[in-house]
Structures are given as structure tokens and as C-alpha cells.
Amino acid sequence: MSKPRILFFGYSEVGYECLSLLLERGDNVVALITHEDNPHEKIWFKTPAGAAKEKVIPVFTPAGVNTPEWRERIAALQPDLILSVYYRHMIGTKILALPRLGPWNMHGSLLPKYRGRAPINWAVLHGEPRIGMTLHRMVKSADAGAIVDQEGVAIGPRDTAEQAFRKVLPCARIVLARQIDALLAGTAPETPQDESQATYFGGRTPEDGRVVWTQTSRQIFNLVRAVTDPYPGAFTEVNGVRLMLWWAEPDSPAARGRHGRPGEILSVAPLVVATGDGALEFTRTEWRGLAPALQTGQIL
Template identity: 50%
Template sequence: MRPRAVVFAYHNVGVRCLQVLLARGVDVALVVTHEDNPNERIWFDSVAEVAAEQGIPTLTGAQQAELHEAVRAAQPDFIFSFYYRHMLPVALLALAPRGAYNMHGSLLPHYRGRVPTNWAVLHGASETGATLHEMTAKPDAGAILGQTSVPILPDDTAAQVFDKVTVAAEQTLWRVLPALLAGEAPHLPNDLAQGSYFGARTPEDGRIDWNQSAQQVYNLIRAVAPPYPGAFTEINGTRLIVARARLAAPGALPSDLPVGLHVSDNAVFAQCGDGRALRIHALQRASGPHEPPPLQGESQIDTFIDTFVTPAELAQLLHSCRHS
């Protein structure tokens, strides 16, 4: 008899891991996913579409009592969570006699909590990965069944790293699943004292402090570059999103210039607090509301990007700012 599972899933990791379960012969009795947020730019694949193609019953937006009853009625051996955006109650986890397992987008115990890929890039980490672990009452705290690491290159954006993490999640589940289904998977310690925990980020967390070092500013730009909300600065009430940048060679700008944006030789640069500069390759003007909803999971909330700003337009903005 095939092992039976209820799967909570969303986003690309949800899609790929659901497909791994099906490829390994797991009987997925129910998929629980999210309705897409109308304020969110949906740049990722749909778990609901995959479930529909496979003829799997799917539940979205259920209240707690309804959800508990649906899972109980499905009689799962296992519960899996793959980038589902809510913590699952302990009472729900207990409905799976052979265990409940989550795929987290970091090398636990490091970067527990929300948006782990973005936090890893923001902190200048050189690697991250995916971890399959047992679910408990505490987030990302259960025993570790398997991990796969991926490199974070110096110029990688969070979106590029997330693509690698998606593959790492698929590889981890594919490798560990046969032993898990056979009841032979190792359950290794998850030493929280050796790790770190980070909460959700909001678009306001993308505000650039040019007094920081060039590397710190560059890490922020990479961590929230499109399709995430973007690192931003403001000139006379105009919000500008730094969509793409690179660390500039030493001497690109005179070191005594004030921090912030500058135009030099028809190119856009930014002077940072340590005297180093960034070369800005894509500067965009934001329009509309500046406070979209908070980031949930690995999502992109619409940043209301309007048009690219040319060096000449920026020079005019800077001129008007100095004379206002």
C-alpha cells in the first residue's frame, strides 16, 4: 500500500517538492495552498495548477476547524509543508502518525524564520541551501533529515539564489524520501544555540542608508532586487529604486563627495559611507502607494515600478534638490 500524505505547499519550492512526492509514488490525498494575493506580482509557479492537473483535491482559505477536519478525513501517514506561509498547529501535525516534515530554505539551524534567502544575501553569506526537518511547535526547530548547500556568489541577487535553493530543496527531498518512507531516515540534532532566527521583512526595510559601507549597501540591493520590492532612496519626495548595481572600482568617484547618488560621465554612481562607490546600472522611479503589504514567505509584493531614470533625469532631480 502506497504511503499517503497531505501536502501544504506554495511557490516554486512547493511545486517542485510536490512533484518529487508524486514521482516517488506517494499518494497525495489533499493539497492545501494559498489563494494568490491580488496585491502581489505572481512570478512563481502555481501549486494549485499542478494539483488540478494531477486530480488532487485542493483546499484554500479554509478556517482552522474545517482544515483540521479535512486533514483528519484524508487519513495521512505523513504531512509535508513546502513553503506554505503559515505555521501548522501541533494538533494538526499529530494527525500524521508517521510524522510531519517541512522544507526550509536555509542550512538549519542558520536563518530560521521568514525569508531566509533574502536574509542570507543581506548578511553577505557565501552559502545557503535547503533543509528537510521535522515540524514542531517552534518554527524550524525540529530534527534535521537532510540538507543540500548552494553557493552565494558575490554578485548574486536573492532571486538568483532562490532558484538555486529550489533545486536544492528538490534534491534534498529526492535523496531523503526513500529512507523516510521506509522508516529509516536519520533524525539529526538541530542545535538552535548554534544558529540564528530572523523575522519577516517589509518594503520599508529596503530604504538605503548611504552612510553604511558600500558592501553593506550592495548586499541590501542584492537581497531585495526585483522581483522583490527593491532597495530605494528618495530625492525631494521622489522614490527611486536601485534595481541593479555593482561595486565600483576604487577611485570611480572622488572620495570627498557627499554620500548618496551622483552623475559622472553620463553614468549613475552612489557614494557610500566608507568612501567606496557603487555603479548603478538600473534606477527606477516608483509610483503609487509606497507602503504595500509586508512580505510573506518568498513573495514579491508589487512595488509600483513605473519607468527607468536616465542619468540626465537624475541630474535634474539632484539639481532641483540642491536648489529647493
């Protein structure tokens, strides 16, 4: 009896890890549908295309799959099961209806919390102490289908989004390894999500890194760590010149106990800026242009 035909949609290192697991097991992956690397994005992670090419799995990078042409091409692949792992586009219901063993997605949060894009960055930004990976059925609405399994991990209050990502990355492989045989047998357990607990967040852009100085020191620090390298970074502007804020210390001796008008420069060396409830010391900064002179008392 032939093995079920798996069509894999994926990107990111989570996609790489999950596809690698299937290929190591000898599962019948008939194709990978993925994305071209964006030349404007810092590619700091492995992607599934490398794993697929090593095993001579066909790789496709359509701009979108919800067209008559691509629906026809996907139907011709005769997938028994669709698995999506960090694929960045919505997959239409006509494609989701094709596989007899269902369409499944690996999402980077503990659903129903943090549906949508960039869940790890959003979780760090909101100061979450725990994040995870969830395997769930794909339905029309993003990340809303019944949960098969999930695995979580603790993250620290100073972890960057990349550090959080590295901690949670193994969870995806753990969950898939636990459930792939049940998925292929059509016996995977499914638990409906509690809609009353659901939260949704959209994609982030570089502009979302702009600091709002009326926020608390903790909120601003969480923004800094959520978008620092390898992400686009937090920033403010001085006389039209962008100042990147790559790291901060919320409880440094230079900032402790200090107050001022939100955005007021309390010290230049070290750079200490007043927030909505105190002050932050910024320990790693970068000017994007000719640096203007900073002065104590100046408002950012």
C-alpha cells in the first residue's frame, strides 16, 4: 500500500525543521510550496527549500496559490494531506478541501492566543512568560481550527524575540513527531478552540518599532527586545534623523529612580530617556544619518 501523499507548504526555520522530520522518516512528501527569499529581509534562519532540494523534492514558489491555475496544479499533485508550517499566505478553502486526510497548520503560539502574523514578536512585546507551538486543523479563518496538540516553553523577561524563537523552535518538531502518524492514519484528536480566549494580531512593519515615550519603561523595553536584531529595531527620531535603539536597561543605576517628561533626555552619556513612569538607559544605539548633538532636557 502506497504511503499517503503529503503536500508541504512552508517557510522559516520552523518549516525547515518540520519538513526535515518528514524526510528523515521517509514520508511521501510530493512537493514543497514556499516563498522566494525577500531581498529586503534579513534571512537569519534556515528555510525548507534547502531540505527539499537535498531529497530532490519539487519546490514551487508561486506569488499566490488561490488562482485557477495553481488550484489545478495542486489538485494534480493528489495530496492526501496538506501540512502548512509558517507559510505566509492564506490558503483558500478550495485547496483546503482537497486532501482526504485534511489540511493542518503549525502555528507559533499557544492558540487560541496570538492568532495571526509574527506571534512570537507580539508575545515578547506583551511580556508573555510562556510561548509555544500549536498543531491545528486549517479552516477559512486564520489559526481558528480545532487543536490537535501543542507544546510550550518558558521565556525570560529579558529574552529577545530571536532568543524566544530559538527556545520555542524545538516545540514544533516535538508536536509533529508526536502526531504525524495519527494525522496520516486519520485519527488525530481535535479539540475546538475557546473563542472567548482568542486574540489576533496582524503583521508587523518597521514603522511599528517607533517608540511612544508615554508608555511605561517595561512596555518600551519589551518593544526593544521584541524587534531588536535580527528584526528591524525600535527607534525614535531627533531633528528628522532616526536613532535606532537596539538595547535598553530598565533598571540600570543610571536610570533608577529618575523621572521627567516622557521622551526627555535626562542624560546623554549614558543615554537615559524619561518614560511614562520612570526612565530607561539605552546601551546600544545607532544613528541612521548624520548624528545631531543631543542635549539634556531635549524632548524626543
